[in-house]
Amino acid sequence: MAVFIAIDPITRIEGHLKARLEVSNGIVQDAWLTGGMFRGFETILLGRDPMDAPQIVQRICGVCPVSHALASCTALENAAGLTPPREGRLLRNLMQGANFLQSHILSFYQLSSQDFFQGPAMPPFSPRQKHPDLRLGEAATRMMLDQYLESLDIRALCHEMAAIFGGRMPHVHGIVPGGTSAPATTGQIQEFRSRLKTVREFVEKRYVPLLYLLSETYADLAHTGKGWATAMCMGVFPHPDTGEETIRAGVWAGGREYPFDPLKVMEKVRYSWFTAESGGSPFSAPPLAVDLGKAGAYSFSKAARYDGMPMEVGPHARMWIGDMELSPMGRELAPKHLGIKARTFRELGEDFVFSIMGRHLARAEETWLVAKAMEGWLDDLVPGENPLLPLPKLLNGEGYSLTEAPRGSLMHCLRVENGRLSFYQVLPATLWNASPRDDAGLRGPMEEALVGLPVPEEDSPVNAGRLVRAFDP
Amino acid sequence: MSNNRADTKAPLLRRTFLQSALMAAALGGVSGAFSPCAAKALAETLTAVRPPVFWLQGMGCTGCSVSILNSLHPRIAEVLLHVIRMDFHPTLMADEGEGAMEFMLRSARENDGGFVLVQEGAVSDEENGRFCVIGEAGHEEFPLSSTLEQIAPHAAVVLAVGSCAAYGGVSAAHGAVTGAMGVGDFFRKKNIATPVVNIPGCPPHPDWMVGTILLLLDAVERKGLAEGVKEVATGLDEWGRPRVFYGSTTHENCPYLYLFDEGTMAKSLTDKAGCRYGIGCKGPGAWCDSPLRRWNGRVNWCVENALCIGCVQPDFPDGQSPFYQKNLW
Numbered sequence: 001m002a003v004f005i006a007i008d009p010i011t012r013i014e015g016h017l018k019a020r021l022e023v024s025n026g027i028v029q030d031a032w033l034t035g036g037m038f039r040g041f042e043t044i045l046l047g048r049d050p051m052d053a054p055q056i057v058q059r060i061c062g063v064c065p066v067s068h069a070l071a072s073c074t075a076l077e078n079a080a081g082l083t084p085p086r087e088g089r090l091l092r093n094l095m096q097g098a099n100f101l102q103s104h105i106l107s108f109y110q111l112s113s114q115d116f117f118q119g120p121a122m123p124p125f126s127p128r129q130k131h132p133d134l135r136l137g138e139a140a141t142r143m144m145l146d147q148y149l150e151s152l153d154i155r156a157l158c159h160e161m162a163a164i165f166g167g168r169m170p171h172v173h174g175i176v177p178g179g180t181s182a183p184a185t186t187g188q189i190q191e192f193r194s195r196l197k198t199v200r201e202f203v204e205k206r207y208v209p210l211l212y213l214l215s216e217t218y219a220d221l222a223h224t225g226k227g228w229a230t231a232m233c234m235g236v237f238p239h240p241d242t243g244e245e246t247i248r249a250g251v252w253a254g255g256r257e258y259p260f261d262p263l264k265v266m267e268k269v270r271y272s273w274f275t276a277e278s279g280g281s282p283f284s285a286p287p288l289a290v291d292l293g294k295a296g297a298y299s300f301s302k303a304a305r306y307d308g309m310p311m312e313v314g315p316h317a318r319m320w321i322g323d324m325e326l327s328p329m330g331r332e333l334a335p336k337h338l339g340i341k342a343r344t345f346r347e348l349g350e351d352f353v354f355s356i357m358g359r360h361l362a363r364a365e366e367t368w369l370v371a372k373a374m375e376g377w378l379d380d381l382v383p384g385e386n387p388l389l390p391l392p393k394l395l396n397g398e399g400y401s402l403t404e405a406p407r408g409s410l411m412h413c414l415r416v417e418n419g420r421l422s423f424y425q426v427l428p429a430t431l432w433n434a435s436p437r438d439d440a441g442l443r444g445p446m447e448e449a450l451v452g453l454p455v456p457e458e459d460s461p462v463n464a465g466r467l468v469r470a471f472d473p
Numbered sequence: 474m475s476n477n478r479a480d481t482k483a484p485l486l487r488r489t490f491l492q493s494a495l496m497a498a499a500l501g502g503v504s505g506a507f508s509p510c511a512a513k514a515l516a517e518t519l520t521a522v523r524p525p526v527f528w529l530q531g532m533g534c535t536g537c538s539v540s541i542l543n544s545l546h547p548r549i550a551e552v553l554l555h556v557i558r559m560d561f562h563p564t565l566m567a568d569e570g571e572g573a574m575e576f577m578l579r580s581a582r583e584n585d586g587g588f589v590l591v592q593e594g595a596v597s598d599e600e601n602g603r604f605c606v607i608g609e610a611g612h613e614e615f616p617l618s619s620t621l622e623q624i625a626p627h628a629a630v631v632l633a634v635g636s637c638a639a640y641g642g643v644s645a646a647h648g649a650v651t652g653a654m655g656v657g658d659f660f661r662k663k664n665i666a667t668p669v670v671n672i673p674g675c676p677p678h679p680d681w682m683v684g685t686i687l688l689l690l691d692a693v694e695r696k697g698l699a700e701g702v703k704e705v706a707t708g709l710d711e712w713g714r715p716r717v718f719y720g721s722t723t724h725e726n727c728p729y730l731y732l733f734d735e736g737t738m739a740k741s742l743t744d745k746a747g748c749r750y751g752i753g754c755k756g757p758g759a760w761c762d763s764p765l766r767r768w769n770g771r772v773n774w775c776v777e778n779a780l781c782i783g784c785v786q787p788d789f790p791d792g793q794s795p796f797y798q799k800n801l802w
Contacts, residue, residue: 007570008609011563014535016607036606039532044648049795051802055782056790059643062536062676110542114567124559127576128567149550156543160769167778168768170536170676174778177802181742181779191772290650292600388743391802465569
C-alpha cells in the first residue's frame with residue numbers, strides 16, 4: 001500500500017524546500033518538491049538605478065553572491081557594449097573561483113557530510129532520524145568529524161580570499177559594472193596565494209580522497225538516484241585573453257551533446273504559484289504575478305526547461321559536459337575504490353556520475369580543478385594594473401549574461417529604459433534542479449531522481465535528503 | 474561534551490574569559506585577547522549555562538548564517554560546541570522534517586522563558602504566512618509568522634540578525650509584494666512583548682552576532698535571565714542595535730577621514746587617493762565599526778575596496794540608493 005511522506009524542512013540546504021514522497025514497497029514511486037519561500041526580486045529591481053542591481057541581486061543567495069554580482073555586471077556590460085579590462089577579468093575569475101571553493105566545501109562538509117557520519121551527541125549533530133544508515137567505524141567517524149571541523153576554517157579561508165580582492169564576504173563589494181573596484185597589490189597577491197595553497201592541500205589530502213572512500217563505503221548510493229541524466233552548462237571562467245571558458249557551455253540529453261542556445265531556455269509555471277502569464281522566455285517573460293489559489297500548483301519555484309527538457313545543473317553536469325580531466329588523486333583512487341579506470345570525467349560512466357555519490361564526487365573533483373586554474377590566473381595578475389573601465393552612459397538598452405554559480409547555471413536578463421531598470425529576470429540553478437513539474441507534466445530533475453529511490457524505513461527517509469543535498473539545490 | 478565537569482575554578486575562569494572576550498569585541502577584536510588559553514577557558518567554563526538557541530530562517534538569503542560561520546574569535550566550532558546549544562538551525566542540524574520541528578517545539582516548551590530565538594530573514598503574515606513556510610509537524614504546515622507567534626512570546630530574548638530580520642531589508646524593499654517586515658514591526662503588530670535585539674548588516678559581521686551572544690551570556694550569568702536581558706537592552710541605540718558594535722559611524726573611524734577633511738575626493742572607484750564620499754560612500758550615515766574591525770580575518774573591508782552602501786541602516790536598501798554617485802560611470 002502506498003504511503004505519503006512529507007519532509008519539511010529538508011535541512012542543510014540553502015533555502016526552504018519540502019519533499020512529498022509517495023512510497024510503496026520501500027521504494028519512492030513519485031515525488032513533489034515545494035519551494036516554500038518567495039521574495040520577488042524581479043519586481044523589487046524594477047525602476048532602480050541599473051548600477052545598484054549587482055548589489056541587490058547578491059541578496060538572492062548568501063552562498064553564491066559572487067556569481068550573481070558577476071552575472072548582473074556582465075548583463076549591464078552586454079547592454080552597454082563594454083568588455084572589462086584584462087586585469088578586471090582575472091580578478092573576477094579569482095573571486096568567483098574562491099567562492100566556488102567556499103561553496104563546494106560548505107556544501108559537502110557543513111551540509112552533506114552528516115548524511116554519512118554521526119557527530120557528537122549534542123545539537124546540532126543530535127538528535128536525528130531513527131535509522132540514519134551510518135556505516136563508518138569509529139576511526140573513520142572520528143576522521144570525518146576532524147575534517148568537518150577543519151573544513152570550517154578552510155571555507156572561511158576561501159571567503160578571505162574573495163574578500164582580499166572584493167572587500168568582504170558574503171556580499172562582495174569589488175565586482176562592479178566595468179570590472180573590479182581595486183587594483184591588486186603585491187601584498188594581496190601573496191596573501192591570496194598562501195591561502196590558496198592551504199585550501200588546495202585540504203582538497204588534495206582530505207576532500208577528494210574522502211569522496212572516493214565514501215563512494216566505496218556507500219557503494220549502493222554510487223548507482224542510486226539517476227533521474228533524467230541530462231546535463232547543462234552555460235560556460236564559466238572565461239580565459240582573460242581568448243575568452244574560452246575553463247568549463248565550456250553545452251547540453252547533454254538522450255545520450256548525446258548539443259551546443260547551448262539561450263533562446264531555447266523557457267520558464268514554465270503550470271505547477272507554480274504564479275499566473276499563467278508569468279512564464280515564458282527569460283528574455284521577455286513579464287514580472288512574476290503571484291496566484292496562491294492556483295489549482296494544482298505546489299511550488300514558488302518555476303520550472304526552467306531547455307528545449308522542453310528538464311536539465312540537471314551543477315558540478316556533475318559541468319564536469320560531464322566539459323569531460324574534464326580527473327585530478328591525479330582521482331586517477332589513482334578511481335580504480336581502487338570505484339573499480340573504474342578513468343582519466344576524464346565521462347569515463348567514470350553515466351551510472352556513477354548521475355548518482356548520489358557521483359554528484360558529490362564531481363563537486364570534490366571540480367573544487368580541485370578550480371583551485372588549480374586559480375593558480376594560473378593569480379600568476380597573470382599585474383600589481384597596480386587598472387581593472388576597471390568606465391561604463392558608457394546606459395540610458396536605454398538590453399543585456400543578458402550566462403555563467404555558472406557553484407550550484408549550477410545562472411542567467412540574468414535585463415532592460416534599461418530612461419536610465420532605470422524596466423525589466424529584470426534571474427534564472428538561478430534552483431529553477432532547474434529543484435523545479436516542480438512543467439506544463440507537459442515532466443518532473444523536475446530532483447523529483448525524477450527521487451523516483452525509484454530506496455526508502456527501507458518510512459520513518460527515516462534518509463536517502464531522500466541525501467539525494468537532495470547531492471544536488472546542492 | 475563536558476557538561477558534567479565539576480570545576481571549582483569555573484566561575485573565576487569564566488569571568489576572566491568573558492571580560493577579555495568582551496574587551497576584544499569592544500576593541501574591534503584587534504587585541505590578542507582571544508588566545509588559545511582563552512578559548513580553552515571558554516570551552517571549560519561556559520558549559521554550565523548553555524541556553525538553547527533556535528535559529529529560524531525567514532525571507533532572506535542565508536547570508537547571515539554563512540557570515541557567522543566566518544567567526545574567528547572565538548572560532549565557530551567553539552561557539553557551536555561550547556558556548557551555545559543550537560537546538561534548531563536549518564542549515565546545520567543533522568535532523569530534518571517533522572522530527573526537527575517537533576524537537577524545537579518540545580524544547581521551547583521545556584525551556585519556557587529560557588531560550589534564545591535568533592531570527593534571520595524577514596517575516597510576512599500576508600496570505601496566512603504562505604510566502605514563507607518553514608516546516609511541517611503533525612501534518613500541519615508551519616508558516617514562519619505563526620511559528621513566531623507561537624514560540625516568540627516564550628523566548629527570553631529575540632536576536633534579529635541581519636537587516637531583513639531587523640528592519641525588512643532587501644526582502645521588504647520597494648517593489649516587494651509579500652508584505653515582508655522586520656521582527657520588531659511584526660511583534661508590534663502582534664502585541665508580542667519579548668525584547669528584541671537588532672543585529673543589522675547585510676550580512677552582519679560575525680563578531681556582531683557572536684559578540685552579542687557573549688554579551689548576553691555574560692549579563693545573564695551575573696544578573697540572572699530577566700535582569701541580564703534588561704542590561705543588554707539598556708546598551709541598545711534608538712534602532713535597537715548594541716552600541717558596542719554600532720555606536721559610531723563608519724565615517725568617524727574611517728582611515729580616509731583625513732582625505733575628507735582635506736577635501737580630497739576620489740574621482741572613480743579605483744582612485745584610492747581620495748575620500749569615497751565623493752563617489753557615493755554612505756559612511757557618514759552608516760553606524761557600525763567595520764573600519765576598526767575589518768572583515769574576513771581582517772583582510773579587507775568595504776570602503777578600502779570600494780565604498781559603503783549603508784547596509785546596517787534601517788532604510789537599507791531604498792534609502793541608501795543609489796549606492797554610487799550619479800554619473801560615476
